[in-house]
Amino acid sequence: MPRARxxxxxxxxxxxxxxxxxxxxxxxxxxxxxFTVIIISIFLGKLALKANPIQADKMPDAASTSLSPIFxxxxxxxxxxIVEWASASNPSTGSGQxxxxxxxxxxxxxxxxxxxxxxxxxxxxxxxxxxxxxFHTDDNPYNPNTNAARGLxxxxxxxxxxxxxARLAMAGYNGGIGIIPRAEWTWHAETKRYVQYGAPIYxxxxxxxxSSHALNEWYSKYGVSLxxxxxxxxxxx
Numbered sequence: 001m002p003r004a005r006x007x008x009x010x011x012x013x014x015x016x017x018x019x020x021x022x023x024x025x026x027x028x029x030x031x032x033x034x035f036t037v038i039i040i041s042i043f044l045g046k047l048a049l050k051a052n053p054i055q056a057d058k059m060p061d062a063a064s065t066s067l068s069p070i071f072x073x074x075x076x077x078x079x080x081x082i083v084e085w086a087s088a089s090n091p092s093t094g095s096g097q098x099x100x101x102x103x104x105x106x107x108x109x110x111x112x113x114x115x116x117x118x119x120x121x122x123x124x125x126x127x128x129x130x131x132x133x134x135f136h137t138d139d140n141p142y143n144p145n146t147n148a149a150r151g152l153x154x155x156x157x158x159x160x161x162x163x164x165x166a167r168l169a170m171a172g173y174n175g176g177i178g179i180i181p182r183a184e185w186t187w188h189a190e191t192k193r194y195v196q197y198g199a200p201i202y203x204x205x206x207x208x209x210x211s212s213h214a215l216n217e218w219y220s221k222y223g224v225s226l227x228x229x230x231x232x233x234x235x236x237x
Contacts, residue, residue: 068205070212071105072219074114074230078127081144082108089152099156102205103166106198107155107173109215113223115230116144128152167199 067079075082086101111129112118124131125141128151132141139146158172159165162180172180175191184192200214219227 066101067105068102068208070201070204070209070215071109072113072215072223072227073236074227074234075105075109077114077234077236078108078144079105081148085145085148085152088149089156097156097160097164099152099159100166100206103159103169103202104152104155106202106205107151107170109201109223110194110198110218113227113230115226115233116147117142117233118226118230126151128155130154166202167195170198170202171195 065083067076067082069076082104083101086099086104089099089104108114108127111124112127114127116127118127118129119125120129122131126147127144128147130141130147130151134150134154135141135146139150141147141150154177155169155173158177158180159169161177162168162172168180171184171187171191171194172178174194175188179187179191197214197218201212201218204212204214
């Protein structure tokens with residue numbers, strides 16, 4: 001519960017300064033100090049904007065029409081499809097906000113590294129590792145378009161539930177949308193690891209860096225065999 005604010009003490013009103021003599025300048029000493037503070041604040045604000053590029057906590061205002069080059073070649077193989085799938089996606093709540101292709105690529109990177117036949121011990125399937133209960137009875141879970149449609153519908157709903165916070169949306173995609181409002185210490189270790197790598201990978205993609213330390217670390221620790229399998233499946237040299 002927020003604490004009550006302490007009323008400010010009313011100060012004596014300062015006496016008006018005597019009129020200036022002609023030729024004494026545009027500003028009296030009373031105005032110089034606050035004016036200087038304003039100028040310095042504006043200058044520091046501009047420096048802060050330059051030093052803090054766009055973060056991954058919020059989706060960019062306009063979705064990209066191409067992927068960042070930081071992703072593994074197995075994911076970049078799907079670039080045209082990812083852009084198409086992202087533009088067609090929107091939450092069932094009807095907000096109509098399309099997904100950022102770089103967010104979609106980040107999910108694919110961690111989930112399957114672009115292997116359309118990827119499976120998990122939990123039963124998740126395909127490019128976006130979609131669980132069986134998200135498919136319709138006549139769906140082919142390993143069809144890339146179908147897998148993307150079901151997986152990205154869930155991602156879009158997760159993003160909507162997270163009010164546009166991409167990091168929380170990733171947590172919801174991995175651990176279930178219901179965990180989004182919960183304290184992070186209650187999340188499973190897998191979900192914590194998911195956002196530990198997913199959020200900075202997406203931030204690097206959005207910020208236009210040439211190489212992602214987070215993605216390289218994820219690859220060396222968890223992605224080597226996954227991406228090798230994807231490369232073989234896709235016929236990449």
